[in-house]
Amino acid sequence: MAPVPLPLVPFPAHIDVRRGPAFDLSGAGLSADPDAATALRSLVAARTGLDLPDGDGIVLTVQDGGPAESYVLEAAATGIRVTGADAAGLHYGVQTLGQLIRRDGDRWAVPPVRVEDAPRFAYRGVMLDVARHFHDVPTVRAYIDRAASLKVNVLHLHLSDDQGWRLELRSRPELTATASATAVDGAEGGFYTQDDYRAIVAYAASHHMTVVPEFDMPGHTHAVSLAYPGIAEAPVTDVITEGAIPVEGEPYTGTAVGFSSLRVHDEATYAFVRDVFAELAELTPGPWLHFGGDESHGTTPEDFARFVSRASAVIADLGKTPMAWHEAGAATGLAPGTVGQYWGFVTPVDAAPQHARGFADRGGRVVLSPADAVYLDMKPTDDAPLGLTWANGATSLERAYSWEPADVVDGLPEDAILGVEAPLWTETVATLADIDALVFPRIAAAAEIAWSPATGAERTWESFRTRVGGLGPLWTSLGVRFPALAEVPWTT
Structure with a gap:
């Protein structure tokens, strides 16, 4: 049976899903510029109820050099780093990180992945x-x-x-x-x-x-x-x-x-x-x-x-x-x-x-x-x-x-x-x-x-409908009153 794709929409340009334990959000700290920190804290609070204090664990930075609006996201058990080529890229990396958050038993976690992403159209x-x-x-x-x-x-x-x-x-x-x-x-x-x-x-x-x-x-x-x-x-x-x-x-x-x-x-x-x-x-x-x-x-x-x-x-x-x-x-x-x-x-x-x-x-x-x-x-x-x-x-x-x-x-x-x-x-x-x-x-x-x-392997209708279904809990936590269309296998 093929693995269920991660609930990422839009799907990234490149993603490597790695082996190993997930990153535990409980007790994680955050080091970031104020705008990115505000965006991620809002997402995490809505999705999980957790606060992200200043500290170590998650690092959000801007580093010149990549295409406009691009970002790299690396998540492992030891920490998460999102690097944007510009402020917009960092913002989009934060949105991807928010979609990756999932229940793992009695904790909230982010799976180990590396994402390299940039938009097709400006x-x-x-x-x-x-x-x-x-x-x-x-x-x-x-x-x-x-x-x-x-x-x-x-x-x-x-x-x-x-x-x-x-x-x-x-x-x-x-x-x-x-x-x-x-x-x-x-x-x-x-x-x-x-x-x-x-x-x-x-x-x-x-x-x-x-x-x-x-x-x-x-x-x-x-x-x-x-x-x-x-x-x-x-x-x-x-x-x-x-x-x-x-x-x-x-x-x-x-x-x-x-x-x-x-x-x-x-x-x-x-x-x-x-x-x-x-x-x-x-x-x-x-x-x-x-x-x-x-x-x-x-x-x-x-x-x-x-x-x-x-x-x-x-x-x-x-x-x-x-x-x-x-x-x-x-x-x-x-x-x-x-x-x-x-x-x-x-x-x-x-x-x-x-x-x-x-x-x-x-x-x-x-x-x-x-x-x-x-x-x-x-x-x-x-x-x-x-x-x-x-x-x-x-x-x-x-x-x-x-x-x-x-x-x-x-x-x-x-x-x-x-x-x-x-x-x-x-x-x-x-x-x-x-x-x-x-x-x-x-x-x-x-x-x-x-x-x-x-x-791409995940740019198919079957993958898309499954990934959209996986976003149902996130959209609900953000207050979106979406219709549960029968076309989608919704995650509850």
């Missing part, structure tokens, strides 16, 4: 849509905790949509004064003050995550029309195939898409674009500003190309890297270096691959978010109470795991793939419990695809 993201349903700062912090534990390093915040605008901007105060109060199905809206947003950015940075903020345009802008009607077109309702019909001048609480647009030929529109992205750039230390560009069904292709070309140039002129959904790749005037986000299917349809390659053709790269694999808002099972099914039906954990980034877009070389992102749209997601119910355990699949080598 960009390993999750997205949280706070426009369809607003999620407050504590909820965002909790989501950061969950994602960072799986070596995710980007939080994409979808800050505006037809249902609401979610960030205070002093240059355009009407956006939150008149366009932030509502959400899907009449739920209470809300917005982040600038101090709230800075707090999210700082908390993410403390977990080695970069925030990518998105103001979606020229479509998905009905909320903008409430605040600044002079720059918005009237809703184009004949593009709506399902969902409530919008009414000009009234808040929208339905879930239809594609009906709204900014006025592409009005210079006041581009003054608005410059104002909102200039202020967003000042608030955002990370390199990327996302301007959306998806599902603009009420905008002609010519007008769409005109808009995304000018919007991307505005962001580039601010010293930031523009980012957009893959439809924007059709525009030949897109700013060079713009990053594209592919949200088509694992087996592409229509012109999505051509559009995705358009970013690489102009010196940019592509983040892969195939909707039928890593859209976390899809139902995990047909009978799940939350989620949607438009992306080829329910997305099982096995389907979320069984795809390869380099195989999605023909003609897109791997070095043009910046990374992988798992979006969570929130039409059906109103609370942290809802987030957990849809995100877990499928976020683990996206994390492994983004971090781990494409092949």
Whole structure:
């Protein structure tokens, strides 16, 4: 009978499981820099109830020389040492150490291993849509905790949509004064003050995550029309195939898409674009500003190309890297270096691959978010109470795991793939419990695809489902309310 793999997700690049006794955590001391020490103490306390005083036994250090975000973990009965090539690498080594902690009779122990690990992709993201349903700062912090534990390093915040605008901007105060109060199905809206947003950015940075903020345009802008009607077109309702019909001048609480647009030929529109992205750039230390560009069904292709070309140039002129959904790749005037986000299917349809390659053709790269694999808002099972099914039906954990980034877009070389992102749209997601119910355990699949080598003895569905099952006790101790999917042999 083959040994059960250690419950490590994402699986490391190299691991050597050694013979000999395990390291006993009882009475162990800790020598580490303050941030790493805080992270490990929190993990150990949640998992075991033990305190780790200053002392000998576990050493966490940073030592320059390895690849960015890499680490080496060595555990033996005599002690544990985690060495990161940088602070991020040390943080990820701590997360691996936390996953290794297990019951050994009446004690808590770490098995003897040597791990040498580094990520496959530089960009390993999750997205949280706070426009369809607003999620407050504590909820965002909790989501950061969950994602960072799986070596995710980007939080994409979808800050505006037809249902609401979610960030205070002093240059355009009407956006939150008149366009932030509502959400899907009449739920209470809300917005982040600038101090709230800075707090999210700082908390993410403390977990080695970069925030990518998105103001979606020229479509998905009905909320903008409430605040600044002079720059918005009237809703184009004949593009709506399902969902409530919008009414000009009234808040929208339905879930239809594609009906709204900014006025592409009005210079006041581009003054608005410059104002909102200039202020967003000042608030955002990370390199990327996302301007959306998806599902603009009420905008002609010519007008769409005109808009995304000018919007991307505005962001580039601010010293930031523009980012957009893959439809924007059709525009030949897109700013060079713009990053594209592919949200088509694992087996592409229509012109999505051509559009995705358009970013690489102009010196940019592509983040892969195939909707039928890593859209976390899809139902995990047909009978799940939350989620949607438009992306080829329910997305099982096995389907979320069984795809390869380099195989999605023909003609897109791997070095043009910046990374992988798992979006969570929130039409059906109103609370942290809802987030957990849809995100877990499928976020683990996206994390492994983004971090781990494409092949290896443990890079199989059978290994993955067993390893995920072994994380159940850790996730429970961390307060994650994950659904016990039947696909997984859960450890109790």
